[in-house]
Amino acid sequence: MVKTKIIIVDDHAMIREGLKKLLDMEDDLEVIATVGSGQEAIDGAIKLQPDVILMDISMPGISGIDAAKTIKKEAPHCRIIFLTIHDDKAYVNEALKLHPNGYVLKDADSNVLTDAIRTVYRGGQYTYSKVCEDVESGQLGELSSRELEVLDLLSKGFTNKEISQRLLISEKTVKNHLYSIFKKLGVQGRTQAALYAIKNNLN
Numbered sequence: 001m002v003k004t005k006i007i008i009v010d011d012h013a014m015i016r017e018g019l020k021k022l023l024d025m026e027d028d029l030e031v032i033a034t035v036g037s038g039q040e041a042i043d044g045a046i047k048l049q050p051d052v053i054l055m056d057i058s059m060p061g062i063s064g065i066d067a068a069k070t071i072k073k074e075a076p077h078c079r080i081i082f083l084t085i086h087d088d089k090a091y092v093n094e095a096l097k098l099h100p101n102g103y104v105l106k107d108a109d110s111n112v113l114t115d116a117i118r119t120v121y122r123g124g125q126y127t128y129s130k131v132c133e134d135v136e137s138g139q140l141g142e143l144s145s146r147e148l149e150v151l152d153l154l155s156k157g158f159t160n161k162e163i164s165q166r167l168l169i170s171e172k173t174v175k176n177h178l179y180s181i182f183k184k185l186g187v188q189g190r191t192q193a194a195l196y197a198i199k200n201n202l203n
Helices: 013-024 038-048 062-076 089-096 108-121 143-156 160-167 171-183 190-199
Strands: 004-009 029-035 052-054 080-086 101-104
Touching: 004 013, 004 038, 004 108, 013 029, 013 108, 029 038, 038 052, 038 062, 052 062, 052 108, 062 080, 062 089, 080 108, 101 108, 143 160, 143 171, 143 190, 160 171, 171 190
Parallel strands: 004 029, 004 052, 052 080, 080 101
Antiparallel strands: none
């Protein structure tokens, strides 16, 4: 069995150890490193090439958000899940600007975390429903059937090019659909649209 390789990043040793024990109980998951700082996260991502990084946001020195920015440039294949105590809208918005693969609160059940890891490893996006509650949205009923198809693929992490290939339409048409979707739902971009789809169980 091919295991999902994971790095845990948190400045609290007890949290790192607890998460490692939890994830090591899963047959398909493997924690290859636990680190306590943003710089160590960057170094680990480049050196160890993990599939998924569980990233705390608030850390001394380089924050999880700043570390994620560097990792997305230096090791773009790594999927990043923000795992944090913060459900404050300002923190959420700042983190989501980076288009992370996932955002899970530390008070979530353990099965939420394992589901998130498996989802992002398969190429999807996962945002804990409690976080989604802050996303302002319109109505799915306003979208056409084609727009719903585009939104569904967007929420699963597909690029405009991949959406165009799957739906046999041009990338320009995809962009036009996205513009219409954003306007109808009252969202600011791809991430908020994806969150809306997740919140409403579209994907």
